[in-house]
Structure formats: structure tokens, C-alpha cells
Amino acid sequence: MKQNKLTSWAGPLAAVVFIVAVVVFGARLHGYDQLLHPVSLLGARGISGGMAFSLLGFVLPGLLAAIAALDLILRMPAAAPRPLRVGGQMLLLAAIAFAAMGLFPLDVDDIENRASQFHASAWLLWLLAFSAAAIALRFGASKASAWRPLSTLTLVCALWVVCSAFLFEVAMPVAMAQRLAFLAWLIWLAGAARLAPPRS
Numbered sequence: 001m002k003q004n005k006l007t008s009w010a011g012p013l014a015a016v017v018f019i020v021a022v023v024v025f026g027a028r029l030h031g032y033d034q035l036l037h038p039v040s041l042l043g044a045r046g047i048s049g050g051m052a053f054s055l056l057g058f059v060l061p062g063l064l065a066a067i068a069a070l071d072l073i074l075r076m077p078a079a080a081p082r083p084l085r086v087g088g089q090m091l092l093l094a095a096i097a098f099a100a101m102g103l104f105p106l107d108v109d110d111i112e113n114r115a116s117q118f119h120a121s122a123w124l125l126w127l128l129a130f131s132a133a134a135i136a137l138r139f140g141a142s143k144a145s146a147w148r149p150l151s152t153l154t155l156v157c158a159l160w161v162v163c164s165a166f167l168f169e170v171a172m173p174v175a176m177a178q179r180l181a182f183l184a185w186l187i188w189l190a191g192a193a194r195l196a197p198p199r200s
Contacts, residue, residue: 062099084140
């Protein structure tokens with residue numbers, strides 16, 4: 001039970017760590033504007049403190065999110081519907097992809113080089129894995145009613161992420177659209193463990 005309580009706090013802690021990292025590193029970087037510049041710029045190669053932000057802003061929250069995803073997977077009974085288990089695996093993949101954004105930072109000197117492309121690929125994998133998790137959990141929850149609150153939260157947050165990535169950026173700066181996408185992820189991290197059934 002104690003371990004269960006500890007792991008249930010991994011998601012909220014990941015959200016807090018990410019927010020603090022963005023605020024602190026954004027404040028210390030001269031000329032950085034939270035309304036205009038993307039979060040990824042804080043961890044870019046060639047930026048002062050870039051490596052530290054990549055570790056604290058992406059890698060650590062990603063690892064904590066992976067712990068949160070594993071906690072959800074371990075809560076699923078052996079007889080859980082297959083889509084439910086797949087959804088948990090996709091959540092784990094999304095967390096790993098989030099951490100990978102810190103392992104493959106942007107390069108401010110060459111935004112088109114391979115390192116920057118790897119970063120963009122990790123971001124896209126995070127988005128796709130989280131969206132796939134939402135769909136799978138929704139299907140799985142149709143046969144496991146106890147998981148419906150979590151599946152609903154995941155679906156709403158995933159739709160929010162997709163809209164932020166592909167629709168909102170048309171009407172607002174890309175930096176703000178990106179932050180809205182991350183905000184949906186943070187809301188999911190903060191609430192997932194509270195809505196999921198306890199371990200049997």
C-alpha cells in the first residue's frame with residue numbers, strides 16, 4: 001500500500017517539476033519570452049543552461065511520468081480487456097518519448113539538422129502515443145467500468161493536445177499552442193492516479 005501511495009504521486013510530481021523548470025530557466029535566460037518562445041528553446045544546444053533544462057524539464061518529468069504509467073498498468077487486473085492494457089503501454093511509450101525530447105535537444109545553430117529532427121520526432125511520438133492511449137483506454141473502459149473516469153480524462157486531454165498542436169497554432173503563436181498542449185499533459189499527470197481504480 002505504501003509503495004502504491006508513493007507511485008501515485010509520480011504524475012503530480014512530474015507536472016510540478018516541469019512547471020518549475022520552465023519558469024526558473026525561462027526567467028534566467030536573457031531575452032526569453034514565455035509568450036513567444038517555445039519551451040524546447042530552453043534546452044537547446046548552444047543555450048546557457050540548456051543541458052540542465054533538458055534533464056530537469058524533459059528527462060526527469062518523463063521518467064516520473066513513466067513511473068505513473070507503470071503504476072496504472074500494475075493496477076490493471078490480469079483479466080483486464082486487451083485495449084485497456086494496450087492503452088497503459090501507450091501511456092508508457094508517451095512518457096518515454098517525452099523524456100527523449102530532453103535527450104535529443106534542438107540545435108539553435110541548425111534547426112534542420114539531425115539532432116533537431118530527432119527532437120521533433122520525439123515530440124510527435126509523444127503526441128501520437130498519448131492519443132493512441134486515449135483511444136485504447138476508451139475502448140477498454142467500455143468493458144471495465146471502473147476505468148471510465150480515467151479514460152474520459154485521457155480522451156479529453158488527448159483531444160486538447162491534438163487541437164493545440166494542429167488547430168490552435170493557427171490562431172495564436174506556436175509557443176502558446178505548444179504550452180497548451182503541455183498543459184493538457186500536465187493536467188492528465190496530476191489527475192490520472194486519482195481517477196484510476198486502486199490495485200487489487
